[in-house]
Amino acid sequence: MPAVSDCINMLDSETKAVETPEDHAEELRLWLRLLTCTTLIEGEVRGRLRQRFDVTFPRFDLMAQLDKAPDGMTLSDVSKRMMVSNGNVTGLVERLVESGHLDRRTSETDRRVQVIRLTKLGRAEFRKMAAEHETWIADLFADLTPKDVRELMRLLAKTKASAQKSAGRRRA
């Protein structure tokens, strides 16, 4: 049963002229819960990656992008996919080239562009990590039913679209 104050707000919200400070406490709580879930899982994955393979989460993430692109990617592509800044990728790639996991070469047709690929070593190591990683994720989400997973996928797709639209509105 809605409290009196809620009824008043509901009435106000239908009266366009009245500027009611609307209550968005629910969305705020949702955002905090989303952040908590991600932080929790990411921390767990990071810890396991470090313990088992002595690799960081960003390095694993970068290698995962490259594993899906056998012909390599440009740094810009990687930066967009990973949703991190360009400068960030520069350093990340530098260290992975240094350790022999990545191969970097300047594009033949455009000397601005750097194309990076996994080396044989990089691909082999990534595949090993990815296989184990998948079992960790399965375990972390173990209590969700297949239906829960589908429903979450759907709602997060909607969330992503909504957030992208809002971000677009701001940049416009």
Next chain:
Amino acid sequence: MPAVSDCINMLDSETKAVETPEDHAEELRLWLRLLTCTTLIEGEVRGRLRQRFDVTFPRFDLMAQLDKAPDGMTLSDVSKRMMVSNGNVTGLVERLVESGHLDRRTSETDRRVQVIRLTKLGRAEFRKMAAEHETWIADLFADLTPKDVRELMRLLAKTKASAQKSAGRRRA
């Protein structure tokens, strides 16, 4: 309609003796989508906090914790709540004390403990930021119906519980 290979897997999964490498691609995709949503929203909020208030996301987060605790918190409490390392909090607090937003004092009863509070300035500035922040979040989640929000809350609560259980299993 399930493909033939799926039927085989389903049969296998009910045959305890057979060690089928199970497929967890759905959970993997769910995790990536969760991460994408959080990264997207956090990036948007960080950008707005910087532009409007010249404040970082971690500082805002720390002040939010303290706003809920008028009597102050210990650094350990803050560290647990924010889900970051102890050392991280030390530096964060240092900078916010420096800028006059936080007050730090050693506990009377236990000289190991540091208690931090928002100063008058800190509280005033936080309240201003928080009000605007709430409208950003509302806008980012604008396309979700109240029912979507409730359902996401429920499913993320389940996700959080599942992940915590899994993390606990590992530490044991």
Next chain:
DNA sequence: CGGAAACATTTTAGGCTTAAAGCAATTTCG
């Protein structure tokens, strides 16, 4: 053609973050 705009990347300065080691204070328990 040639200058302006756009593009891809790197550099810079500053801040965030972690894991691990270290230090001091407190608690536990033989």
Next chain:
DNA sequence: CGAAATTGCTTTAAGCCTAAAATGTTTCCG
């Protein structure tokens, strides 16, 4: 009591990350 374990915090070393400025390259047009 007093040694050992625990607790709360800081320090350290290394890496991650961003926004903004800088550099070199290519494209767009007038």
